[in-house]
Amino acid sequence: MTLQIAKVETASKPELYASLLSQLRGLQETEHDFIANAANCAALLYHSLPDVNWAGFYLYKEGELVLGPFQGNPACVRIALGNGVCGTAAQLKQTLVVDNVHEFPGHIACDSASNSEIVVPLINDGRLIGVLDVDSPSLARFDDEDAQGLNELAGIFTKTSGMF
Numbered sequence: 001m002t003l004q005i006a007k008v009e010t011a012s013k014p015e016l017y018a019s020l021l022s023q024l025r026g027l028q029e030t031e032h033d034f035i036a037n038a039a040n041c042a043a044l045l046y047h048s049l050p051d052v053n054w055a056g057f058y059l060y061k062e063g064e065l066v067l068g069p070f071q072g073n074p075a076c077v078r079i080a081l082g083n084g085v086c087g088t089a090a091q092l093k094q095t096l097v098v099d100n101v102h103e104f105p106g107h108i109a110c111d112s113a114s115n116s117e118i119v120v121p122l123i124n125d126g127r128l129i130g131v132l133d134v135d136s137p138s139l140a141r142f143d144d145e146d147a148q149g150l151n152e153l154a155g156i157f158t159k160t161s162g163m164f
Contacts, residue, residue, distance in 0.1 A: 017149030046071030084108035089119035
């Protein structure tokens with residue numbers, strides 16, 4: 001079986017995220033393995049969102065974030081809560097949109113090409129599961145529409161991924 005990612009080249013951001021939500025639901029409709037779903041979600045975002053150079057997951061394990069399925073250059077394997085954008089978003093349990101990661105206190109430079117970042121905590125029943133992290137080589141790449149769209153995607157992912 002071959003799955004194709006539907007490109008939405010000229011869509012508005014709400015249209016793009018609506019398409020991604022539909023595609024993610026389709027990918028996870030009959031699959032409930034967490035790793036398989038996380039890998040497909042990361043690939044969907046990496047290949048569908050314009051101007052990104054990394055998309056993936058860090059999973060909360062034994063008090064820290066541990067690298068999970070992703071697309072992009074090799075990344076930092078472990079991040080302490082409160083460190084960098086991922087660790088801060090996880091600790092606060094809040095989505096963070098950072099226009100310039102080089103100005104973020106304690107930024108962890110896993111990929112020197114990344115200039116902006118959005119991190120969405122994965123929460124299930126009030127419990128931190130991990131974070132969804134997307135990076136861009138452009139400054140100020142992400143905005144409130146991206147935050148809303150990625151939060152919706154994270155919600156679908158956590159409900160249907162099979163781990164929670």
